[in-house]
Amino acid sequence: MMGIIDTFCQANWQIIFMSTAGPSDMAADLSSMGVATETVQLNCRRFDERIAQLRPDVVIFDRFMVEEQFSARVYQACPQAMRILNTEDLHSVRHARQQSVKTGDTLPTAKAPCHSDIHYREIAAILRCDLTLVISQNEYQLLHEVYQVPQSQLLLLPLLTGIPPIAQKHFEEKEGFVFIGNFRHPPNWDAVVQLQKIWPHIQRKIADAKLHIYGAYPPKKAMVLHNPKKGFYVHGWAKDATSTVNAHRVMLAPLRFGAGIKGKLVLAMRCGTPSVTSPLGSEGIVPYRTMWPGIVADNESAFVEGAVALYQDKAQWEKARQWGNELVEQQFDDQKHKQVLLGRVKSDLLNIESMRQQHFAQGMLWHHSLRATQYMSQWIEAKNRPGMKETPLTTDEDERNKGDE
Numbered sequence: 413m414m415g416i417i418d419t420f421c422q423a424n425w426q427i428i429f430m431s432t433a434g435p436s437d438m439a440a441d442l443s444s445m446g447v448a449t450e451t452v453q454l455n456c457r458r459f460d461e462r463i464a465q466l467r468p469d470v471v472i473f474d475r476f477m478v479e480e481q482f483s484a485r486v487y488q489a490c491p492q493a494m495r496i497l498n499t500e501d502l503h504s505v506r507h508a509r510q511q512s513v514k515t516g517d518t519l520p521t522a523k524a525p526c527h528s529d530i531h532y533r534e535i536a537a538i539l540r541c542d543l544t545l546v547i548s549q550n551e552y553q554l555l556h557e558v559y560q561v562p563q564s565q566l567l568l569l570p571l572l573t574g575i576p577p578i579a580q581k582h583f584e585e586k587e588g589f590v591f592i593g594n595f596r597h598p599p600n601w602d603a604v605v606q607l608q609k610i611w612p613h614i615q616r617k618i619a620d621a622k623l624h625i626y627g628a629y630p631p632k633k634a635m636v637l638h639n640p641k642k643g644f645y646v647h648g649w650a651k652d653a654t655s656t657v658n659a660h661r662v663m664l665a666p667l668r669f670g671a672g673i674k675g676k677l678v679l680a681m682r683c684g685t686p687s688v689t690s691p692l693g694s695e696g697i698v699p700y701r702t703m704w705p706g707i708v709a710d711n712e713s714a715f716v717e718g719a720v721a722l723y724q725d726k727a728q729w730e731k732a733r734q735w736g737n738e739l740v741e742q743q744f745d746d747q748k749h750k751q752v753l754l755g756r757v758k759s760d761l762l763n764i765e766s767m768r769q770q771h772f773a774q775g776m777l778w779h780h781s782l783r784a785t786q787y788m789s790q791w792i793e794a795k796n797r798p799g800m801k802e803t804p805l806t807t808d809e810d811e812r813n814k815g816d817e
Contacts, residue, residue, distance in 0.1 A: 413474055414440060415572020416498060416545075419750040421445050428466065438628060438649065454481055455792040464489040470757060472496045476503065476537035483540060484786030487778065494761055497541040501672025502551045504531040509669035509692075510598060525558050535559050539773045543760060545569045545753070547673050548696030564767060565774070567756050571673045572746050573682060580684030580733070581658055583726050588622040589614075589719065590660035590685070592653060592676050595627045595634055599670040604646075606666040608637055611644055613716045618723060624660060626650040654683060662706070662723050663687035666715055673697060681705055681740045686732035688719045697739065705736030 420427055427447045432454055442449055452459050463471075463486055471486050471493050473479035479497050486493060507530050512518065525531070538544045538561055545567055546552045552568045555561040591607060593600030604625060615621055622643040627634075630648040638646040650656040657663065663680040665687055673696045680687045686706035687693075694704050701708035707718030722729055760767060768774060 413498065413500075415574045415746060415750070416472065416753070417442070417445065417447060418574060419572070419753050421447065422750065423754055428468075455789045455796065457793060460485050460489045466490075468493050469761060470494045470496060472498055473537075473541070474498050475500055476534045479537040479541065480533065481789065483537070484789060488786075492764075494543070494757070494764055495541045496757070497537055497544040499534075499538075499544060499546055499551070499672075501547065501670070502534065502554070503671070504528070504534040505551065505554070506599070506669060506671035509671070513602070513669050535561070536777060538565070539771075540777050541565070542764060542767065542774075543567055543756070547571050548671070550696050551672065562771060565771060567753065569753055570743055570749055571675060571678055572749060573675070573678055573744060574746065575654055575679065575682050578654060578658060578683065583661070583729055586659060586661035586685065588624055588660050589662050589664050589723070590624050590626070590657055591664050592626040592650060592657060592679070595630045599667055600627060601631075601634070602669065603665060603667050604634060604637070606668065607664060608644070610664075610666060610712055610715060611642070613712070614719050615643055617716070617720045621723070623664065624656075626653070626656055653679060657685050658683040660685060661729070662719060663689075664715075664719060665689040665693050666709075667693040678740070678744060681736035682744075684733045684736065686722055686729055686736060688715060688722060690715075697743065703735075705732045705739060 417427060417429070429442055429447050429449045430452045431449070432452055434451065450462070452462070459482070467490050471490075473483060473496070476497060476499070479495075483495060486495060504526065508526050508528065535555075538555065542565065544555075544561070544565060546555065547568075547570055549568060552566060555566060556563055591603065593603065595601055595604075604627075607623065607625070611623055614623075620643075622645060624645045624647060625634075625637075626647050626649070628649045630646065635646055635648070637644065657676075657679055663677065663685050665674065665677060667674065667690050670692060674689075674693050677687055677689060677693055677697070687704075688707040688709060689704070691701060691708055691710065694701060694708050698704050707715075707722055709715035709718050722732065
């Protein structure tokens, strides 16, 4: 999201960032970028009045849940505005994979559609919007080829990291293993649990090795894993993620479920820190595991062996670091992708009405009988008004009988 905001800042667009969340000490300083911020409420008519007053040319929803909450209000208050969905990753894919891990089933294939509630909701949000930003080639193909979303409603926009070139430390200057990720993100917490199981096997082979785990919002169950005697350190939030990852020699990311492109692994490449991950971790970045800047491991023993080899073999480590730098240059050129995003938005804005005429499914979903999210939001709003009480629903026959009385 910061990369998207910066894209429009560079083009001198006026930007207002609206959020239902309150102020936070860990929030980015958007005011320094010239971005205004406003706190908004869910299911509130004041949002309708405010967005109508602003009359934006473009509205971006960050994830499909936000689109569900606000798109109908934007649609009614300023129908001329171009509506863009930023998926971050496909939440429906991540959810399906998480359920598979819980049940022990095989991960869902990318070639067959799923029919769960969250899949229907996310695909509906994508179809309602004029443009959807997708960061992974795998997910782009899934949306277009399996769910039949028109390419004219999709834009492949690889992860915008916003990280300037940094002075990568050398092999001898880096020490220890590292993992980083927000603890509120289920795949990250699951990876920490996996690392706790894997770590003793690595430490038996490298006696003085240390693993440093960082992440915002660490729960108590994570902090109790902190065990310096075993070389297992849980630090919590990292003030500077880039310098933190740059200081360590190898990134460990045993991810069992997730979607999109894993930001921690792209960050590791930018920092010249090779990584050991799962096939799912490498998804969307390289087509074959042999092309990974580090090790892609199928099982626990391969993960341990790969971590030990990459940590101790300088030649192997250096080769992985250099290949990681090439991948970043090839796939994650922020300025190039920002220009693609800006050019696509400008082009679509000029032809917004004709494009909407081409998207039958979009018009169908906006038909009044299918605006479930709009009517639910309005019902909640009415229910929450002071003095309003729930009244039982009555049938036409009830009303006629009441008149007879």
